[in-house]
Amino acid sequence: MISQTFTILNPTGFHVRPTKTFVQTASTFPCKITLINKGKRVNGKSSLGMLTLGIKANEEVTLEIDGEQAVQALDALGKLLTGIHE
Amino acid sequence: MTQSLKGIGASPGIAVARTFFLATERFVPARAAVADEKQEVARFREAVAVSRNEVEAIRVAAEERFGADKAEIFEGHLMLLEDPDLIDAIEEKITDEAINAEFALHEVAQSFIELLQSMEDELLRGRAVDIEDISSRMMSHLRGVPHMDLANLTEECVIVARDLTPSDTAQLNLAVVRGFITEVGSRTSHSAIMARSLEIPAIVGVGAAIYDVPENTLLAMDANEGLILINPTTEELEAYQAKKQQDDQRRIELAKLKDQLTLSKDGKQVELAANIGKLEDIQRAIDNGAEGIGLFRTEFLYMGRSSLPTEEEQFTSYKYALEKMSPKPVVIRTLDIGGDKELPYMDLPKESNPFLGQRALRLCLDRQDLFRTQLRALLRASRYGNLKIMFPMIAVLEELLEAKRLLEEEKQKLIAEGVQLADHIEVGMMIEVPAAAVSADLFAPEVDFFSIGTNDLIQYTMAADRMNETVAYLYQPWHPSLLRLIRLVIQAAEKEGKWVGMCGEMAGDATAIPLLLGLGLHEFSMSAGSILPSRELIGQLNQAQWSDYADQALRMHSTQEITQFVEQLRNGVSS
Numbered sequence: 001m002i003s004q005t006f007t008i009l010n011p012t013g014f015h016v017r018p019t020k021t022f023v024q025t026a027s028t029f030p031c032k033i034t035l036i037n038k039g040k041r042v043n044g045k046s047s048l049g050m051l052t053l054g055i056k057a058n059e060e061v062t063l064e065i066d067g068e069q070a071v072q073a074l075d076a077l078g079k080l081l082t083g084i085h086e
Numbered sequence: 087m088t089q090s091l092k093g094i095g096a097s098p099g100i101a102v103a104r105t106f107f108l109a110t111e112r113f114v115p116a117r118a119a120v121a122d123e124k125q126e127v128a129r130f131r132e133a134v135a136v137s138r139n140e141v142e143a144i145r146v147a148a149e150e151r152f153g154a155d156k157a158e159i160f161e162g163h164l165m166l167l168e169d170p171d172l173i174d175a176i177e178e179k180i181t182d183e184a185i186n187a188e189f190a191l192h193e194v195a196q197s198f199i200e201l202l203q204s205m206e207d208e209l210l211r212g213r214a215v216d217i218e219d220i221s222s223r224m225m226s227h228l229r230g231v232p233h234m235d236l237a238n239l240t241e242e243c244v245i246v247a248r249d250l251t252p253s254d255t256a257q258l259n260l261a262v263v264r265g266f267i268t269e270v271g272s273r274t275s276h277s278a279i280m281a282r283s284l285e286i287p288a289i290v291g292v293g294a295a296i297y298d299v300p301e302n303t304l305l306a307m308d309a310n311e312g313l314i315l316i317n318p319t320t321e322e323l324e325a326y327q328a329k330k331q332q333d334d335q336r337r338i339e340l341a342k343l344k345d346q347l348t349l350s351k352d353g354k355q356v357e358l359a360a361n362i363g364k365l366e367d368i369q370r371a372i373d374n375g376a377e378g379i380g381l382f383r384t385e386f387l388y389m390g391r392s393s394l395p396t397e398e399e400q401f402t403s404y405k406y407a408l409e410k411m412s413p414k415p416v417v418i419r420t421l422d423i424g425g426d427k428e429l430p431y432m433d434l435p436k437e438s439n440p441f442l443g444q445r446a447l448r449l450c451l452d453r454q455d456l457f458r459t460q461l462r463a464l465l466r467a468s469r470y471g472n473l474k475i476m477f478p479m480i481a482v483l484e485e486l487l488e489a490k491r492l493l494e495e496e497k498q499k500l501i502a503e504g505v506q507l508a509d510h511i512e513v514g515m516m517i518e519v520p521a522a523a524v525s526a527d528l529f530a531p532e533v534d535f536f537s538i539g540t541n542d543l544i545q546y547t548m549a550a551d552r553m554n555e556t557v558a559y560l561y562q563p564w565h566p567s568l569l570r571l572i573r574l575v576i577q578a579a580e581k582e583g584k585w586v587g588m589c590g591e592m593a594g595d596a597t598a599i600p601l602l603l604g605l606g607l608h609e610f611s612m613s614a615g616s617i618l619p620s621r622e623l624i625g626q627l628n629q630a631q632w633s634d635y636a637d638q639a640l641r642m643h644s645t646q647e648i649t650q651f652v653e654q655l656r657n658g659v660s661s
Contacts, residue, residue, distance in 0.1 A: 007395075007399065009403060011366040016161065019162075020165055023165065043170065043171060046169050046170050047166065047169055048166060048169045048171045048172050049169075049171045051202070052210075054205060054207045054209075054210040058386070058389070058390045058391055059390075060391065
């Protein structure tokens with residue numbers, strides 16, 4: 001299992017559009033993807049789960065990945081977490 | 087007798103119409119055992135598929151009507167209709183417990199609705215309505231009951247409802263819907279945001295009192311004030327109609343100014359810009375007709391986290407802002423920390439007098455690692471728009487020269503690394519220390535512009551802490567001492583052909599604007615909401631005349647004398 005912590009830069013936090021991109025990307029990987037914020041853990045392949053985290057701009061989130069292609073998933077999803085989405 | 091209600095004005099405007107009560111009694115299904123779970127799951131999947139087609143149609147229509155960013159919410163709904171935590175969970179429940187799809191849907195959806203409603207964040211609480219929206223749609227398909235469609239309204243009305251779902255709001259028939267009133271909600275709920283983009287008045291969060299509003303009853307609402315009158319008297323009605331006419335007229339007049347230049351009555355052009363402290367403020371600035379960003383505070387990048395932002399993180403934010411405003415200018419102020427703004431992770435020593443301590447550029451010149459990182463990020467972002475870099479809290483020339491030297495060093499390093507930069511980047515400084523204001527002529531040859539930060543300049547000039555109530559009377563923006571300093575700065579800049587802006591609260595103040603225009607200020611940077619009214623005001627002022635008035639004001643003895651003088655002249659102008 002690998003994990004890394006990222007800071008969210010997107011001005012409006014992690015709202016519908018970035019969540020959508022994130023979930024779509026996460027769903028292309030076979031590994032188990034968990035997102036942790038303020039002690040809460042959710043399924044990174046569920047937009048509803050991510051919504052209940054309520055990630056705001058400048059908050060730190062930890063990505064925890066377990067299984068096949070974990071390194072590739074961490075790289076791809078880490079970029080999405082720190083990017084700015086229009 | 088007229089009954090009145092109070093709520094939160096979520097979208098401005100005034101409306102008078104009869105009420106249409108949107109019934110939203112929620113269907114609560116009974117739990118029932120099913121013999122064939124597979125068939126029940128198939129029935130549920132069919133309801134999901136039909137719902138998805140409908141939402142897709144709403145999304146396409148909403149995109150045409152409101153644009154892509156407002157339609158985004160329906161993309162979210164489509165995703166919810168595929169979400170494993172929701173859809174898979176319902177299917178599992180049907181299979182595991184051998185129960186009817188309606189009950190499984192109700193149970194799972196309700197658990198998420200309750201979870202979201204219990205959240206602290208107002209925005210997230212608002213998201214519960216998304217789940218309600220799609221689950222009630224799925225429920226009506228399971229039950230074979232048609233989903234209520236607000237597009238079918240044919241009578242002029244004000245809608246009264248517990249809340250409007252995003253799909254309700256997106257389908258409102260604007261030919262007849264004059265406004266809406268809801269029991270729950272806030273300024274940030276979807277229905278409020280949609281109402282603002284549809285430009286129809288909305289009052290939300292009125293509370294359970296809305297259930298006492300009778301159906302098909304005349305109602306007058308003033309969403310500017312969040313006020314609702316039920317069964318108004320003839321006089322009240324006339325007053326509202328008159329107010330509505332005035333309000334509509336004023337909004338039309340102001341909206342016309344959005345894409346226009348800012349010109350005084352005698353044709354002198356100035357620039358109206360916005361102050362921003364977060365990236366999301368940029369859209370508001372654009373919507374309010376800003377001709378640029380006059381002050382981009384970078385502190386938000388540093389605050390609320392556990393370590394310094396990296397060069398890459400800063401670059402991403404600056405690039406975003408520059409691209410979004412391009413080709414309009416963005417004045418980015420380097421880090422202004424210290425004073426009342428602390429960064430716990432930097433572990434800065436406690437100072438007994440932080441406003442007179444190692445603040446802003448003083449800290450940056452000492453902590454060069456931190457400063458150079460910011461400068462590199464700014465320089466790298468420069469080619470994505472019209473960047474102007476501004477240094478805060480300069481008192482003496484050596485500070486400016488040192489900051490410029492560090493900037494030049496980083497520039498040369500980046501060029502050597504093969505990084506492409508903008509051909510020309512203007513460099514300026516804030517005027518907030520009186521020492522810099524009175525010797526502005528020494529700085530003018532070394533900068534491209536000055537920006538006067540009045541909040542600090544006033545408190546340093548008066549030696550009065552604005553937060554200390556016992557000396558609050560000294561916080562006098564219109565005092566002759568301030569006006570004289572401002573004039574000194576503008577004269578010094580003009581001698582060198584440089585421009586002067588102002589980015590304190592005073593720049594958006596209707597009493598200050600005529601004097602500042604008269605003194606020859608070139609750029610006024612204010613909160614976004616003040617821009618259009620200020621543009622209108624400047625259009626009514628004669629710059630040459632106000633130049634004379636400003637000269638007279640500078641010779642007056644007190645703030646009171648000056649403000650009275652300005653008020654009298656302004657009233658004379660508008661009458």
